[in-house]
Amino acid sequence: MSESEPRAPWWKGAVIYQIYPRSFQDTTGDGVGDLRGITQRLDYIASLGVQAIWISPFFTSPMADFGYDVADFCDVDPIFGTLADFDALVTKAHALGLKVTIDQVYSHTSDQHPWFEQSRASRDNEKADWYVWADAHPDGTPPNNWQSVFGMGAWEWDARRGQYYLHNFLREQPDLNLHNPAVRASILDVTRFWLDRGVDGFRIDALNFGMHNRDLTDNPVETNFKRPPTRPFDFQRHTENMSQPEIVPFIEDLRAVIDSYGPDKFTVAEVGGARPLAEMKAFTHGETRLSSAYAFDFLYAETLHADLIRKTQREWPGEAGEGWPSWAFENHDAPRAASRWRGNCAPDLFAKLLGLLLMSLRGNAFVYYGEELGLEQGDIAFEDLRDPEAITNWPQTLGRDGARTPMPWAGLGNDFGGFSDAKPWLPMQEAHRAANVSDQEDDPLSVLNFYRAAIALRNGCRILREGDIIFVGNDECLVFDRLLNGRSRRCVFNIGAVALPYNGPTDAELCIGERPSNGVIPPYSGFISPLL
Structure with a gap:
């Protein structure tokens, strides 16, 4: 640099x-x-x-x-x-x-956070609008069809306020109203x-x-x-x-x-x-x-x-x-x-x-x-x-x-x-x-x-930390160059169980598995080349 x-x-x-x-x-x-x-x-x-x-x-x-x-x-x-x-x-x-x-x-x-404990106490306290509250439909069902990540409806009825509150995760995790x-x-x-x-x-x-x-x-x-x-x-x-x-x-x-x-x-x-x-x-x-x-x-x-x-x-x-x-x-x-x-x-x-x-x-x-x-x-x-x-x-x-x-x-x-x-x-x-x-x-x-x-x-190579990435080919063999300021490193990987064709540089600064040879890269192998 x-x-x-x-x-x-x-x-x-x-x-x-x-x-x-x-x-x-x-x-x-x-x-x-x-x-x-x-x-x-x-x-x-x-x-x-x-x-x-x-x-x-x-x-x-x-x-x-x-x-x-x-x-x-x-x-x-x-x-x-x-x-x-x-x-x-x-x-x-x-x-x-x-x-x-x-x-x-x-x-x-958490539903045990003091903010929520105050918010659920009434509809008109200082933190009443700090969470997402909504009235039930006339038939008592939740305000809409939203579902929780954890496998349940995203609305929980709270008898103290007579409203539903939103929880995108567990019912013990009421959603903050970040619009406030x-x-x-x-x-x-x-x-x-x-x-x-x-x-x-x-x-x-x-x-x-x-x-x-x-x-x-x-x-x-x-x-x-x-x-x-x-x-x-x-x-x-x-x-x-x-x-x-x-x-x-x-x-x-x-x-x-x-x-x-x-x-x-x-x-x-x-x-x-x-x-x-x-x-x-x-x-x-x-x-x-x-x-x-x-x-x-x-x-x-x-x-x-x-x-x-x-x-x-x-x-x-x-x-x-x-x-x-x-x-x-x-x-x-x-x-x-x-x-x-x-x-x-x-x-x-x-x-x-x-x-x-x-x-x-x-x-x-x-x-x-x-x-x-x-x-x-x-x-x-x-x-x-x-x-x-x-x-x-x-x-x-x-x-x-x-x-x-x-x-x-x-x-x-x-x-x-x-x-x-x-x-x-x-x-x-x-x-x-x-x-x-x-x-x-x-x-x-x-x-x-x-x-x-x-x-x-x-850590020792700015090309790998900060450089661009350019892919070579689109087949099952994963080949790409990392580039910065006119210098590059070739990265080659076979992440599958079958040997794949590879024709290119084979010098390696660090490799795993068997090295490429005779136009083939063995299964489950890869390497990063020295500076090119």
């Missing part, structure tokens, strides 16, 4: 490590991970070479949805520790060169609270659920199913209960608050729904909105193939004013990637292949805790399920518990894998204990050490 060339912000092309705090490290012996446990493991996280951590909710909550039902936005739930524990975490992370991003849930609260200026102002005060405590950015949960059509128009019927429907929510196109244009001005107000704390903060929106691409670009366009956004292109994909990679990357070509994408192959809301995509490939080989592919894509890379170990989906018996979505929709959904099982730090001689001295909140998986951190640290050929190598390659 020349002296005259502006330096990109730290987050552009960053690798960000997601921590689900309940399952990362328990220090109190109650079987639930906590903030001190995260602090204890920050040296390990820093050793991966990532630039930042993203911590899923740790705020005061009755835990109906395990922290995404917030009862106090500005305090730590006792199960996770205290505000002093959070401050200590931030201090140590910064000392290690790690940025700290945290979840923010702005679309809804007082609600937006209070949410911005929450943002300031955490910025004052030194956080470096925010992942904003379910942002496009933040505002609804105030006319309460019915959602249209969905007729073009991408996959067989498993819940009432799938039978509608969600054009009215979410994705309203008023979200963008709120984002701009949010960005103005964040920018007042300096230019180096990061914001990323979770964007689901019928038209995520348009919303991701709208939410990140220009310099007055969010840094980045991600959708569920990979998270819910049942198979991984070259066309999917090409489609997702070509939709973000880097046009002027266009935002910057983020990518995740797995997270706390989706089954582990290898369990969806691996087929008959050897587990370690496939995990390394996914790691190298993720590090080669244009955009930020999210690594979910345990992904760097090659963890697959946990097998959770019905009686051990904790996820309300899985319990409601059993057996049609894999649920989320299998991706939230405890992190295995120690080997098979430790009953609970070094996660806790007590029985964990979800069962420790035997297969996960065999893939533990301690054993992989000592194995130079482990998935863990391959991830470190792939992240180091990305």
